[in-house]
Amino acid sequence: MTDNAEQTAGVARTAKVSVLTLTAMVVGSMVGAGVFSLPRRFGQETGVAGAIIAWVVAGTGMLMLAFVFQRLAVRRPDLDAGVYAYAKAGFGEFVGFFSAAGYWASACVGNVTYWVLITSTLGAWIPAFGAGDTVLALAVGSVGMWLFFFLIRRGIKEAAAINRIVTIAKVVPIIVFVLLCLFVLDPAVFADNFGGADYAGSLFDQISSTMLVTVFVFLGVEGASVYSRHAKRREDVGRATVLGFLSVFAIFASVTIVSYGIMPMGEIAELRQPSMAGVLEEAVGPWGSTFVSIGLIVSVLGAYLAWSLMAAEVLFVAAKDRDMPKFLSRSTADDVPVNALLLSTSLSQTVLIITLLSEDAFDFALDLTASLTLIPFLLAALYAVKLRATRETYGDASARTLRGDLVVAVLATIYTAFLLYAAGASFLLLSFIFYAVATVLFVLTRREQGRAVFTPREALLFAVVVAGAVAGVVGLTAGWITL
Template sequence: MDEARSPAAGPVSTSHGPAAPAERTMAVPALTAMVVGSMVGAGVFSLPRNFAQSTGVLGTLIAWTIAGAGMLMLAFVFQSLAVRRPHLDAGVYAYAKAGFGEYPGFLSALGYWASACVGNVTYWVLIMSTLGKIWPAMGEGSTLLAVAVSSVGLWAFHLVIRRGVREAAAINQIVTVAKLVPIVLFVVILAVSFQAGVFGDNFWGDAAGGGVLSQVNDTMLITVFVFLGVEGASVYSRYARRREDVGRATVLGFLSVLALFASVTLLSYAALPQTELGELQQPSVAGVLESVVGTWGTVLISVGVIVSVLGAYLAWTLMAAEVLFVAARDRDMPRFLSRVNAADVPVSALLMTTALVQVVLLTTLFSEDAFTFTLKLCTALSLVPYLLAAGYALRIGVRPDAGERRERGHGRELAFAALAVLYTLFLIVAAGLEFLLMALLIYAPGTVLFVRTRREAGRQVFTPVELALFVVATVGALAGVVGLATGVISI
């Protein structure tokens, strides 16, 4: 999660006022660096174990190929929408609202916000799991002590952010170095110490779960998680010297990140047997490096993880609050969420964000694998916003608005949108019913915010179509509750 979960879900201003005109001064290298910096985050440190628990080398190659192609289609979709619909600048949910109506737009905003909050829980789990290598009582980040310490940190950050702390350039630089240097060193060291025999033994993976295709299916949410935020690349278009530079930077940045993620995963199979990789404590990159170079490898990765994750958490907590704030400012969320304090921080939205992170953090006490659970739930929540955005791009490609001319490259954009829709639908199926129902446990009760928004506007709460969608969401949420109560769904 990355800052793979890029905060740039849309051109959301951190100043709550009209965005200042952007200076078009960024060339391809600078734009590419922004893309890479926004996508490489904490999730990359967890890849060896998460993949090894599902598949071997062949399955990993197939999984990264599918994920790379699918997420690149989504990147192109967001880039195209940023150019074709520049007035829709309120974030990903604006595309869902424009394409399918106010309630789907609301669900998209709610899902994206909730995904950011659940993703923030993975940060705390990863930090505590990293500290667990020194203090065993922290376990893998979900023991009572780990959750208690995480909760203290959570509310400490809340108080700091209330005072107006923003992600300064200096923090950005520290976080970027903390993310990239250990990972690049990891790739170089493992490439030099490559053990062909171990790699070959891991090639086919454990086919007991139903073969390579079944193994690949099990990795899909993992690959999406580390790419969440691919839409952030489209935001940088307003800084580019030339529009075509954005496309080049998107492709270069994305392929660079894909190569980095795939290298970390594949090279790990040349260091340890798959079964041992699957049993490593998170961050599993530390365990892999330690097996090659000794204890200092764990220290290097652990320091990188903690600095990177704390810096990213600061940014993402505020950005999650921004999602609610911008929606409230645009009258798509209740008015109280647009309230700011003297330091220009959206305090009500920040409180709701911190509260949801706390609730999800408490659920990790009952999880067998807290990091994987929150990773998959975070991804599942993001799929509806992605699907609706891709669906909107497909809709305007098939049926442009009145008076809109079809520009050159229209056929290519239409194909990208269609492939992005198919990919996100595939991901929803791959997520499985369990995580879909878990996501509905947030979507359905969260609709109370939509009801309040409509009542504030003095409007009818639901149209017939919206009511039908709400009933479906509620039935799914109730099924999720029953599943959890009976043990059919486990976390």
């Protein structure tokens, strides 16, 4: 079959999935590596009080983002792969390209955390794996990535079905963890951890320092929106988004809070990842660590599957809209965007190699993933504000609807702007390095179409990105930015 024939057949056979499967995509992509790292990441920064406030802030902010994606799915049902499409519709092709590229890159870098955490888990029994940052860990992670590439290459329907099964299988061990910790929770330890430890700063600093990890664990809240072209009904996208978010939020907050009742936060902060294993081992004995480790491997493999699908989907839809090079729009007869999937796996492979140079492979990949996602999220929230301000698509909507949508959009924008502040300059400059390099794809796209590479406004934006990238490279060279 020729490439064009394959592409036509793929479009004709676009797989349609139910609201249950879309919800499983949201839960499956959100419940991955991050939840198993929560005890240590929070223990390093804050106590019970700070954690509660942090989850209220993060939960409220992410719920507003979930509502944004829900409303945009209804307001603009013609837009697929939401995160990218909303930025383009609101602010032009080049900004839309950056949103697509940033979101795609965050998915690929996030996939690296999964293999780092798997090999770090194995390192508890096989020292050669270390903390997921050894040559053996790199080799095993690389083999795993390419095995999944060939699995997904077989077809979207098969991969989505596997994801739904794995989602159920991985949530059960996490719920068991919460219940067991509640059963043995020590009120005295919990009380001692309430106000934080000596190494924690002000309450505001404590809360700010947890924001990137909360972003990371909530990535995937937009999963149904990204996968919207496969929904049987457009309203299912919004329902799946909110249902998946609320389910996962309860799990994440519970895992964090109950851990403070098992051991002092200073000891939690020193646990190796996955820190959930260390907490449960302290609570119930050695078998607890094994139990969590098995659950982690199932969870992470499921999340990797979901994120591989979403990363390829963003590139594919952008290419179909002529915002990425044409070769990325090729799909097989089974509706698999094969070239987009290949490029995504290749980027993940590259970042996995880079983690060998970092001081903490998992934390580096986690924080970079979160920071790359912030700009696409901010652009989606700003587009919701723009739609409300111009009243485009609102028609004769009621005053209540107008007020509600305005509040949601503004709160989501404020939250994502705060996240950019909390992330700090270092990761923003690292993101600029990627954006500058990724612009090559934009240039190729414009040349394919025989168009000028940049409009004057786009050239100005590109100059800003290049300036940020240069500052990032200088920072890496000078040592004030570290991997």
